[in-house]
Amino acid sequence: MEHDRDRRHGAKQPEIFNHERAARLDDPQRETFLPTPVLIAALGAPHGASVLDFGAGTGRYAIALARARPDLHVVAFDVQPEMTAIVRRRADEAGLSNIETADTDVARLPRASFARVLAVNVLHEIGDIDVRALGDLLAPGGYALLVDWDGGVPREVGPPADHVHSLAEARERLARCGLSAQPLGIAEFPNHYALRVTT
Numbered sequence: 001m002e003h004d005r006d007r008r009h010g011a012k013q014p015e016i017f018n019h020e021r022a023a024r025l026d027d028p029q030r031e032t033f034l035p036t037p038v039l040i041a042a043l044g045a046p047h048g049a050s051v052l053d054f055g056a057g058t059g060r061y062a063i064a065l066a067r068a069r070p071d072l073h074v075v076a077f078d079v080q081p082e083m084t085a086i087v088r089r090r091a092d093e094a095g096l097s098n099i100e101t102a103d104t105d106v107a108r109l110p111r112a113s114f115a116r117v118l119a120v121n122v123l124h125e126i127g128d129i130d131v132r133a134l135g136d137l138l139a140p141g142g143y144a145l146l147v148d149w150d151g152g153v154p155r156e157v158g159p160p161a162d163h164v165h166s167l168a169e170a171r172e173r174l175a176r177c178g179l180s181a182q183p184l185g186i187a188e189f190p191n192h193y194a195l196r197v198t199t
Contacts, residue, residue, distance in 0.1 A: 010128035010173070012151075013163040017057075017125060019082040025057045033157070034147070036064045038188045039120070043145045047071050049115035052137060054144075055079075055122030056101075059087030065118070066091065066099040074099040077109060106133045113137065117144035121192075123173075124148055124164040131177040135199040144197040146170075146181070147189065155191045167193040 008016070039061060045051050048071050053062035056076035066074040076087045076099060084101040091099045102109060114137050123131070123146055134144050149158040152166030165173060167183060174181045174197060181195040 007129055008125075008127040010131065011126055012124040012165055013159060016079070019080045022058050022083065022086065025060055029157075033189065033191050034120075035188055036061060037068075038186060039118075039145075039147065040065055040068055042184060042186060042194060043116050043118055045069060045072055045116045049073070050075065050113055050139075051116045051118065052077060052109065052114040054106075054117050054119040054134065054137075055126070056087055057083050059083075059090050059099075061118060061120055062087060062099060063090050063094060063096065066096045067094060070098055072098060075102055075109070075114070076100070077102045077106065079104060079106075106130055106137075109133075109137055111136050112139050115139050115142040117142070117197075119144055119146045119148075121148055121158075123170060124159065128173075128177055131174065131179070134197065135177075135179050138199060142198075146174075146195045146197050147192050149191060150193045153191065158191060170195065 050073045053076045056062045056078045059076050062074050062076035078084050081103045084103040087101050117134055117137055149164040150167060151161040151164040170193060171181045179197050179199060181197050184194040184196055186194045
């Protein structure tokens with residue numbers, strides 16, 4: 001438990017999202033304020049690239065990305081094996097051969113290997129160790145698309161405002177972790193901020 005606390009130092013949300021509530025991640029209502037096609041377009045993955053879905057949960061976005069872009073190699077990572085088991089089952093059911101899973105320890109992921117990293121609704125949950133790891137995972141010239149609940153806008157959905165960052169807080173935290181963040185201002189994401197993150 002001590003190791004888990006150290007790993008989550010800097011996280012805004014007190015506890016990591018519990019896999020027993022996984023069905024919430026698949027609520028179709030989310031498409032109304034975080035549409036998957038817009039997310040995939042904003043990611044802008046180059047042809048043939050390796051893409052990491054960091055904090056993939058049930059694989060909502062990793063599966064959609066692998067299906068929409070068969071040229072990509074998609075790695076769905078989540079610290080909870082229960083989540084990646086769901087992703088593997090769904091990938092098998094969909095007959096997708098361009099997606100694999102990884103779980104438990106971000107340190108096992110190959111460094112400087114991903115042209116794009118997708119991180120949706122995870123910044124408020126992860127510690128500074130894992131925030132810094134995002135930069136280490138990027139291939140030269142690559143970037144992460146970081147999208148998270150905006151604590152600075154009124155919302156009727158998502159975590160409480162004090163469990164997430166405002167846009168300014170997110171950029172400040174990323175800067176402290178050695179990362180640069182450019183806001184993208186995506187109108188289709190009214191409850192979230194979107195950042196292009198580089199080293």
